[in-house]
Amino acid sequence: MKNHNIFLVAVIFSATFSTLCQAKKTITTNLNEQDHNHKVPNHLLTEVDEKHSAKNENNHQKEQLIKLNKTQQKLAGIKTQQVNLSPLSETLYAPGEIKPNGYNSYYVSPRVDSVVIKRHAVLGEKVNKGQALVTLFSESVSQAQANYRIGYADWQRVKNLPNEVVSEQQQLAAKTKLLALASQLKAYGLTEKALSRVISDEKAPLGEYSLMAARSGSVLSDEFHQGQRVESGETIMVLSDESQLWIEARLAPYNDTRLPIGTLASIEIAGKKYQAKVIQSAHTIDPITRTRIVRLLINNNDHQLHAGMFVEVIFSLLAEDLGFAVPQSALMRASDGDWQVFVEEQPNEFKATKVQLGNKVLSKAHSQQSWQEIIPIDSKSSLVIGKNVVISGAFFLASQVEKSAFDIHNH
Numbered sequence: 001m002k003n004h005n006i007f008l009v010a011v012i013f014s015a016t017f018s019t020l021c022q023a024k025k026t027i028t029t030n031l032n033e034q035d036h037n038h039k040v041p042n043h044l045l046t047e048v049d050e051k052h053s054a055k056n057e058n059n060h061q062k063e064q065l066i067k068l069n070k071t072q073q074k075l076a077g078i079k080t081q082q083v084n085l086s087p088l089s090e091t092l093y094a095p096g097e098i099k100p101n102g103y104n105s106y107y108v109s110p111r112v113d114s115v116v117i118k119r120h121a122v123l124g125e126k127v128n129k130g131q132a133l134v135t136l137f138s139e140s141v142s143q144a145q146a147n148y149r150i151g152y153a154d155w156q157r158v159k160n161l162p163n164e165v166v167s168e169q170q171q172l173a174a175k176t177k178l179l180a181l182a183s184q185l186k187a188y189g190l191t192e193k194a195l196s197r198v199i200s201d202e203k204a205p206l207g208e209y210s211l212m213a214a215r216s217g218s219v220l221s222d223e224f225h226q227g228q229r230v231e232s233g234e235t236i237m238v239l240s241d242e243s244q245l246w247i248e249a250r251l252a253p254y255n256d257t258r259l260p261i262g263t264l265a266s267i268e269i270a271g272k273k274y275q276a277k278v279i280q281s282a283h284t285i286d287p288i289t290r291t292r293i294v295r296l297l298i299n300n301n302d303h304q305l306h307a308g309m310f311v312e313v314i315f316s317l318l319a320e321d322l323g324f325a326v327p328q329s330a331l332m333r334a335s336d337g338d339w340q341v342f343v344e345e346q347p348n349e350f351k352a353t354k355v356q357l358g359n360k361v362l363s364k365a366h367s368q369q370s371w372q373e374i375i376p377i378d379s380k381s382s383l384v385i386g387k388n389v390v391i392s393g394a395f396f397l398a399s400q401v402e403k404s405a406f407d408i409h410n411h
Contacts, residue, residue, distance in 0.1 A: 066342075066350045066400050073348070079392035080344055084385055085322040088358075088373055092257055092315040094294070096249040096267070100240040100307045101297075106214050108237035109230075111188050114138040116228045117208060121237070125219050130191075132210045133237055134224070141188050142207030145198050148181040152199050217241040220307060240307070245300050247276055249313040250291035259294055259315060266314040267298060274298055274305070276313075323358060325371045330391045331357075332398040341374065342390040342397045350390060352401055 068078065114136035121133045151174075158166050158174040182195055189211050190198075197204055217239040224236040247267060251257070259278050267274040276298035285292055296313070298305065326341060332352075334340045339357055342350045358373030390397060 080388035
């Protein structure tokens with residue numbers, strides 16, 4: 001009886017276990033089918049992701065909008081200016097050096113080996129045409145002066161003799177000889193006045209002569225000392241009229257920009273600006289500096305410029321097209337390194353707008369400050385004709401954008 005009960009319990013347990021297993025299988029199958037029937041398609045997931053991304057992007061754009069009331073703008077130094085299409089001009093920068101005006105300069109040098117006796121002008125002095133600069137002594141001049149005295153006496157003697165005593169040919173020979181001796185002394189640098197003194201003053205020392213200023217100007221150099229022996233052709237003094245000077249701008253040899261005669265350029269030196277114009281352009285490359293020289297003429301009425309000064313030459317070449325341009329102060333770097341400006345989208349609302357830089361500036365660029373051509377990255381960008389761009393205080397707005405981005409990443 002006991003064994004019969006044990007068998008009955010085993011049968012019931014086996015049937016119950018089998019039923020439970022079958023129920024589990026059914027439930028699992030139903031759940032899988034249900035999960036399969038309700039699975040979200042991939043394209044719907046993509047749409048959701050895109051919408052989520054677009055939502056984040058829109059939120060990011062909203063974060064770029066900076067709202068400031070009038071008081072806040074005043075405290076931050078915010079100033080705006082309307083953006084419009086303007087005539088542009090390409091700007092070309094080149095280093096330059098001020099040079100004496102070669103056409104208004106005069107090199108003082110003896111025409112024969114001489115010794116310096118006395119100087120009459122010093123460095124920086126302004127001299128007038130015909131003023132004595134230096135007195136020299138030369139053995140060759142001494143001999144030429146002596147020959148001139150003799151030749152003058154011969155001519156006076158022959159000229160006063162009657163025609164019966166001296167022939168016309170002898171008179172012509174004496175006169176021609178005197179003219180040749182006078183020409184020799186003039187070639188040495190003596191003036192008509194000095195020649196007259198040789199004849200009129202028999203006590204005048206022979207061999208001494210003075211070099212005179214052939215033009216008015218300033219003494220730019222006087223490389224000599226009293227008692228020094230100087231050779232023929234050696235420059236001992238340079239005179240130049242500094243009312244107009246040359247500027248030699250040096251351009252890269254591969255730069256083929258045309259700079260026709262008369263092209264205007266802005267000259268910057270020591271915080272001051274001047275205007276010059278192109279007068280000559282070299283067609284060869286300097287073998288030492290490997291640069292192309294463009295020569296400009298600049299007025300120096302106030303005599304603030306001097307030869308040897310280094311300057312910055314800025315050529316403005318008019319362009320045929322129109323474009324957008326903003327002051328350099330309006331341009332800021334974004335966190336990714338791109339250039340950006342701040343556009344006033346709505347009153348008191350500013351938005352960072354990325355731009356690219358062109359290679360031109362406004363033709364009026366150097367009257368007050370530099371203006372840079374800008375090219376909106378997106379043709380549908382907020383930067384359009386008639387909108388205001390921040391030209392002062394852009395740094396403050398850029399700092400607010402960076403601060404906003406930092407707060408978002410940290411939260």
